[in-house]
Amino acid sequence: MATSTTALHPQFRPPRRAPRQFRALPPSSLYSLERPRTRVSVRASAASASAPAQREAASGVPWGCEIESLESAASLERWLVDSGLPEQRLAIQRVDVGERGLVALKNIRKGEKLLFVPPSLVITADSEWSCPEVGAVMKKNSVPDWPLIATYLISEASLEGSSRWSSYIAALPRQPYSLLYWTRAELDTYLVASPIRERAIQRITDVIGTYNDLHDRIFSKQPDLFPEEVYNIDTFLWSFGILFSRLVRLPSMDGRVALVPWADMLNHSPEVETFLDFDKSSQGIVFTTDRSYQPGEQVFISYGKKSSGELLLSYGFVPKEGTNPNDSVELLVSLKKSDTCYKEKLQALKRNGLSDYESFPLRVTGWPVELMAYAFLVVSPPEMSQCFDEMALAASNKSSSKPGFSYPELEEQALQFILDCCESNITKYTKYLEGVDNSLQVSMNAKQASRTLLLKQLARDLCISERRILYRTQFILRRRLRDMRGGELRALSLFNGLRKLFK
Numbered sequence: 001m002a003t004s005t006t007a008l009h010p011q012f013r014p015p016r017r018a019p020r021q022f023r024a025l026p027p028s029s030l031y032s033l034e035r036p037r038t039r040v041s042v043r044a045s046a047a048s049a050s051a052p053a054q055r056e057a058a059s060g061v062p063w064g065c066e067i068e069s070l071e072s073a074a075s076l077e078r079w080l081v082d083s084g085l086p087e088q089r090l091a092i093q094r095v096d097v098g099e100r101g102l103v104a105l106k107n108i109r110k111g112e113k114l115l116f117v118p119p120s121l122v123i124t125a126d127s128e129w130s131c132p133e134v135g136a137v138m139k140k141n142s143v144p145d146w147p148l149i150a151t152y153l154i155s156e157a158s159l160e161g162s163s164r165w166s167s168y169i170a171a172l173p174r175q176p177y178s179l180l181y182w183t184r185a186e187l188d189t190y191l192v193a194s195p196i197r198e199r200a201i202q203r204i205t206d207v208i209g210t211y212n213d214l215h216d217r218i219f220s221k222q223p224d225l226f227p228e229e230v231y232n233i234d235t236f237l238w239s240f241g242i243l244f245s246r247l248v249r250l251p252s253m254d255g256r257v258a259l260v261p262w263a264d265m266l267n268h269s270p271e272v273e274t275f276l277d278f279d280k281s282s283q284g285i286v287f288t289t290d291r292s293y294q295p296g297e298q299v300f301i302s303y304g305k306k307s308s309g310e311l312l313l314s315y316g317f318v319p320k321e322g323t324n325p326n327d328s329v330e331l332l333v334s335l336k337k338s339d340t341c342y343k344e345k346l347q348a349l350k351r352n353g354l355s356d357y358e359s360f361p362l363r364v365t366g367w368p369v370e371l372m373a374y375a376f377l378v379v380s381p382p383e384m385s386q387c388f389d390e391m392a393l394a395a396s397n398k399s400s401s402k403p404g405f406s407y408p409e410l411e412e413q414a415l416q417f418i419l420d421c422c423e424s425n426i427t428k429y430t431k432y433l434e435g436v437d438n439s440l441q442v443s444m445n446a447k448q449a450s451r452t453l454l455l456k457q458l459a460r461d462l463c464i465s466e467r468r469i470l471y472r473t474q475f476i477l478r479r480r481l482r483d484m485r486g487g488e489l490r491a492l493s494l495f496n497g498l499r500k501l502f503k
Ligand SMILES: C[S@@+](CC[C@H](N)C(=O)[O-])C[C@H]1O[C@@H](n2cnc3c(N)ncnc32)[C@H](O)[C@@H]1O
Pocket: 067, 068, 097, 098, 099, 100, 101, 173, 176, 177, 245, 246, 264, 265, 266, 267, 268, 269, 314, 315, 316, 317, 318
């Protein structure tokens, strides 16, 4: 998911191996956050009194704060200033978008550099461990950056005040908004129509697989250094949730990933195009404003050009309908099993690294040429078998000859095929959105009920945004097909007219 610019989190790739089940999992579920948990008994939580819905899904960690806590944010600010953060033109405040955010204290001009967080206040894979023995074991095992930083965060959090990051960790949300905290049943129920459901399942499976891998290879071998009360699936869900929603890739630091305290209080706006990076001249992490701000206005950065589904997946929010210019929805298309050329087509696809089902992103502005190429292949008759490879190549995104690529004789059928796929997806969304009963049939207390309400709202917002793109695609496709068919009809009646004349 890393974009060429600084996305707030880069691609997460856990070790490549089949994820194993976490031992404590009930065998019936792929994963579950509902099992009895080993609790970290490190210290009392620094929580404020209220505990809104989102945080109640899984029993969490005893560190961090409620997401809207300003007390912990104020002590974070004091600690940062004492540790070398220069005077700021911004302050952490409660905001309308994103609960806590950075707000302008003074007039800020377009093109100004802000923040200047020194590298000494940034967490990277090279940061010093407060417990050096733990760090040495992780390094000896060549743990990649993501799981290394996730473990680092847990290790530092468990040390409470003895960690230099204690003020930072106390200001991190105890349960970051993230699909990692949705149970399998919630994903199946609320995201039944959305392709994001699959991605969330995959991501949770990856995180559990990564934890299992670390546990088997490292933690279980040295339980004195890695006690299960600290290094367990709950703490890893938390730390990965923090990384997915706060880690940045810094292009000017060779693309290294980092947690940047203070900068990670900035919320995302799809309307701005400014990203965090290391500034060589000031030797700090900065971003350059792409608009002006007045005192009291919330200042935003971009987390990257992400669809609403991707934002929900990593950051746990969905932008208001129609406000995300980078929005897209994946359309799943597949070869027809009944096709007499199924085998030949599948071979052509395989030769080009594709399979008999693929998804392609639809946007309100249109669909990719690769989707059109795949559709050409799906609808091709046997007499066009010599074109199968060319079509599969064009669908694979590897072809350089794509722009001129066209089969006028198949165009109508290919467009109709895409339209049919779109319409069947629209039906799924509509069924979900109009479903009188898309609630989980479980008894709940008030907190669980309000959490459920929040998840349903997020799911509804996502489904409405994704269905909107499908509606738009349907409209364009229908119009094109109508024009094509209208053209054919006109040509036919002209032909019949001429025939009569000559008769
Ligand atoms: C990098 S943190 C930003 C600081 C965060 N608001 C906090 O108080 O800690 C990313 C998180 O902020 C929230 N967020 C960021 N942009 C948002 C937006 N446009 N709308 C709603 N929530 C947003 C989400 O909870 C996301 O997971």
